[in-house]
Amino acid sequence: MVKKLELLYEGKAKKVYMTDEENVLWIEYKDSATAFNGEKKATIAGKGRLNNEITSLLFSKLHSAGIDNHFIQKISETEQLVKKVTIIPLEVVVRNYVAGSLAKRLGIAEGTSLEKPLIEFYYKNDELGDPLLLEDHIAILKLATSEQIAVLKEYALKVNEILTQYFQNCHVRLIDFKLEFGFDAEGKIVLADEISPDTCRLWDMETNEKFDKDVFRRDLGNLADAYEVILQRLGG
């Protein structure tokens, strides 16, 4: 059994610990919810368990579908082991429908479908408020080469295809989501972080009821109940 060692990093939703195994990290999902760059905060009982369960399910699914990712195994309701990677400070957002910041930026109604998936890059930088980046900005900041950007896009589109289908089978529409990537010990780009209702917009296929973090952002109801619906529909 892998041993948990010292705390390496504490984020808004997760704690990351070292382990006694090389290149293996121990992740603990917390019950905290934050939005608007940490301006809105709450503790939501059960959220850590739900996001750990859902992320574990989705990363296993992606692994079976041939998408290399950092997930190793779930070790408890709220904890998982992952491969250590050096995170690329980019948020890769994929959108199938207009919502959130895109609806605001372009003045198009939420829920409008996009003819093809849109990929956007945001700079993971709390001080700057995670700004939208053009590919030339990524080059100026030296965050990734154009070849690496092409790899990120290819991965993002593949993940989108797999997850769109998977959620569709569960009667859920994948509106948009955010991915993060890192370099593993061999320098290979791998999918990392989490994929959960914290990082996706997930709407009921018929009613458009929201089962994602917008429930918290917009005070639409009980967040844990919404995430539980997703876990149940995924068969967890």
Ligand code: C5P
């Ligand atoms: O806010 P925006 O519309 O740009 O978000 C697009 C998608 O990316 C949403 O699913 C949102 O939950 C996710 N996201 C995220 N973390 C961020 C910003 C956005 O998971 N820091």
